[in-house]
Amino acid sequence: MLLSMLGLEHTIVPISLPDREQKTPAHLARNPLGTLPVLEDGEAVIYDSQAILVYLAAKHGGAAWLPTDPIGLATISQWLSFATNEIWNGPAIARACLRFKRDVDLDRAQVAGRTALAVMDAHLSTHDWLALDRPTIADIACYPYAALAEEGEISLAPYGALNAWFKRIEALPGYVSMPGLG
Ligand SMILES: N[C@@H](CCC(=O)N[C@@H](CS)C(=O)NCC(=O)O)C(=O)O
Known part of the structure; x- marks a missing residue:
């Protein structure tokens, strides 16, 4: 999403989770945790989605997406x-349970998800x-799994302001x- 919003050319390389391609030696060389996503940019190899957002914003987005003043930086870090x-331990894990049969405590994830939302x-x-007062990488980081919460059977109906924010992001x-x- 941020690559697209910054207008940066990129190639998406599929890695098959069902085939456990993320645990192959080739992928573990990119990311010893064996997870996605990973960004490769010349010599730079960066894993963890928040780290990738920081890298792209710092390199290409400027202060618009990632401020450098102490309060701005701290506030962004808080949302990352x-x-x-x-968000990961709430809606994302609830979704992983119901969509991908991940063996987790669904009730706990849904309760945590409702609190987060x-x-x-x-x-x-x-x-x-x-x-x-503008979109930043904090919004990009928090949007996807919050907006997908209903796939973890967490209703989004009670959250009017959250739904309005989804629409603002989707209009960017x-x-x-x-x-x-x-
Ligand atoms: N906090 C990490 C989480 C990475 C993560 O767990 N990614 C999932 C896909 S969304 C994954 O690779 N799962 C496969 C696995 O754990 O083997 C991030 O944001 O990059």
């Missing part, structure tokens, strides 16, 4: 952590964007959809 912790909804009831130039997203 929120994506990695609260309620926190976002409360914040977005007084802010247009998560971190700053360069937005890239996928099945289940607007």
Whole structure:
């Protein structure tokens, strides 16, 4: 999504999770954790989606996407952590359970998911964007698994401000959809 929004040419290389291609020696050489995504940019090989967002924004996006002042940077970091912790352990894990039969505690993930979505909804009831007064990598990091929450049987109906934010993201130039997203 950020590659597209920044207008950067790129090639998407499929790695088959059902075939466990992410655990092959070739992929483990890129990412010893054996996960996706990985970004290769010349000599640079970067894994972890938040790290990839930071790299692309720092290299190509400028302060518009990743501010450098202490408060701006801290606020962005807070939402990147929120994506990695609260969103991953909530809606993302609930979806992985129901869509991909991942062996996890579904009830716990759904409870955590509702808490995370309620926190976002409360914040977005007084802010247009998560971190700053404009879209940043914080929004890109948190959007996909929040917007896919219903695939983990977490209803999005109670969260009016969150749904309005989804629509703002989906209207951004360069937005890239996928099945289940607007
Ligand atoms: N926090 C990491 C999570 C990476 C992750 O677990 N990715 C999933 C796909 S969304 C994966 O590769 N799963 C396969 C596996 O764990 O073997 C990130 O944001 O990059």
